[in-house]
Amino acid sequence: MELIEYADAEMMMIDLANVIAGELRESLQSDEFATLAVPGGTTPGPIFDQLCAVDLDWARVNVMLTDERWVPEDSDRSNTRLLKQRLLVDRAAAANYLPLYADGGTAEEKLPELSANIAPKLPISVCLLGMGADMHTASIFPGADRLNDALHGTDILYPMRAPGAPEPRITLSAHVLRHAIRRHIVIKGADKREALEKARHLSADEAPVASILSGATVHWAES
Numbered sequence: 001m002e003l004i005e006y007a008d009a010e011m012m013m014i015d016l017a018n019v020i021a022g023e024l025r026e027s028l029q030s031d032e033f034a035t036l037a038v039p040g041g042t043t044p045g046p047i048f049d050q051l052c053a054v055d056l057d058w059a060r061v062n063v064m065l066t067d068e069r070w071v072p073e074d075s076d077r078s079n080t081r082l083l084k085q086r087l088l089v090d091r092a093a094a095a096n097y098l099p100l101y102a103d104g105g106t107a108e109e110k111l112p113e114l115s116a117n118i119a120p121k122l123p124i125s126v127c128l129l130g131m132g133a134d135m136h137t138a139s140i141f142p143g144a145d146r147l148n149d150a151l152h153g154t155d156i157l158y159p160m161r162a163p164g165a166p167e168p169r170i171t172l173s174a175h176v177l178r179h180a181i182r183r184h185i186v187i188k189g190a191d192k193r194e195a196l197e198k199a200r201h202l203s204a205d206e207a208p209v210a211s212i213l214s215g216a217t218v219h220w221a222e223s
């Protein structure tokens, strides 16, 4: 794993948006389509604000989340809502969105149709991930009911219920995340930096983020 430290978060977000745009551009030079996976949560919004305005052949880019909270799109907990408000706008509105949520059923019920839609768009060309202070990444949480499957199984998606998550989740598997051609993790704050250092010496069962660190670039700013 490579660690890049930034003087401040604002610089980190601008830099990271440029890096992601450059990598997507590079993918589109050799492939007909590129797939970008991004996290929800509170950290990546400023990256989306930059990235959405980038001059790129967005019509050839598939955009998806790394994980979703199983809540309707009008909930302020919905990562889909965040993406639609801040990434899939401006030039990036031309991208092809691959949903991780569908109305009218549980994650377990909807998972086959969501997976079938994603399968032809893999591997992920550029994957951006977040991390929680409890060392979860995507929605692969320590102590979660399907932790073992999400870490070691080969399915694309797993439903997930975890003590640390207020609602049911759906997440890409570690298998799919590890097969991403380029992988970035974005974290902010001293507590997450400490958690990252701790995770490097723990098993993936204790620190799920450890399962995707090898070959990843971690971007960190204190504030």
Ligand SMILES: O=C(O)[C@H](O)[C@@H](O)[C@H](O)[C@H](O)COP(=O)(O)O
Residues within 6 Å of the ligand: 039, 040, 041, 042, 043, 044, 066, 067, 068, 069, 079, 129, 130, 131, 132, 136, 137, 138, 139
């Ligand atoms: O839906 C989610 O919550 C995310 O996709 C999740 O994996 C997130 O990246 C981390 O929890 C960090 O969240 P923050 O950026 O809010 O700290």
